[in-house]
Amino acid sequence: MKTFSLSKLDITWLILMVVTLLNALAAETADPHILITAVICISIAYKGRLVIDNFMELLNANTTIRALMRSYFYIIPVLIFVTDLFSEQLAAISTIS
């Protein structure tokens, strides 16, 4: 008899779907707030990590490639958050007078 079981890939896909739908819900209902930005940034980092480790199979692969790919998904979400938090300062320092 064949038993039903979920593999790591199946579970990863399910988690990614849930996080994506929560993001969409936030887009439709949540008002702009720095906390919402923080949650969205964390969700980007988390989704990226899942794809990198489980779908791309970098969890056990070459350490340099894994580190570079993972760092991309740490740096970009942090930049999204920081540039949102300090948007006025960023505009000020990048204005040509």
Add this chain to the structure above:
Amino acid sequence: MSNAVQMPFYLNGAGSVAVEPESVRKIPGNSAVWVGIFAELTEFAMFFVIYFFAKAHYPQQFDQGPIHLNTLAGTLNTVVLISSSYFVAKAMTAIRCNRPKECVRWLWGTLVAGALYLVIKGVEYQWNSTHGIHSDTDYFYTVYYYMTFNHLLHVGWASGSILWAIWRVNAGVYNVENHAPLTAIACYWHMIDLAWIIIFPMLYVLR
């Protein structure tokens, strides 16, 4: 028989297979594809930097812009792309377990998902046009079109590479013994999914 056959490796959640995947402690696919992947990610990073500066200078446009976009289309595209990445990962499992027909089925699923993405994006652009949203409407929509159209091109040509992989698996060229090129194609496809994982919240969610 090699040692790898005697020591089953837990492959990506798919259960034990007799052969250790080529990715363990090694560069998945080949070095060339990773040069391409990092070049593409650098290109997308530049788009993101442009987004940061544009948002800082035109906060009102970037606050209002996402409200007028079709969130359903963006969400469906995310669902389709993540699913396509899942299909590719399943195809890799199948080829390693010496199930080429199953591998081809998953790859066709990926290709259909890629085509669906392009159709959804086309419908979304049409919807935008009927709602008066064009690339020169304001700076938000300029960044939106610049980023999403570039991403769409990547999905287009990566779909071509998936079609190539289907042909090679069917021809028996990519098989349980030789599938490093298929791994390279899979990694490239995942990179496109990763780029969208960042683009979707930036353009459709964050305000």
